[in-house]
Amino acid sequence: MRMAKWTPKHEAPEPLEGPVVATITGGTVIWFVLFLAQLPFYGWYDDHGHTWWLWTCLAGGGLGLIGVWYVRRRDAAIKRSRAGDASSSYAGDAS
Numbered sequence: 001m002r003m004a005k006w007t008p009k010h011e012a013p014e015p016l017e018g019p020v021v022a023t024i025t026g027g028t029v030i031w032f033v034l035f036l037a038q039l040p041f042y043g044w045y046d047d048h049g050h051t052w053w054l055w056t057c058l059a060g061g062g063l064g065l066i067g068v069w070y071v072r073r074r075d076a077a078i079k080r081s082r083a084g085d086a087s088s089s090y091a092g093d094a095s
Helices: 020-047 051-094
Strands: none
Touching: 020 051
């Protein structure tokens, strides 16, 4: 049986833009809150072999900090790009 090459039948939709920085920051806060909420029960988690739950929340918070740094830089770069496009279009109209 020969597999046919898959080709898309429709164009990909535009990516959704929204409050990306706020969304990532909120998710990061949630991960850290979950970690802190479980920390008092470390003994129970350790007795039942579930300490990975705590470390997963801590890792989620740490990766979220990287995500916040990334999306803030991305957002600033998008704003700089838009400002550059706007100023170059005005400069082209002036000549």
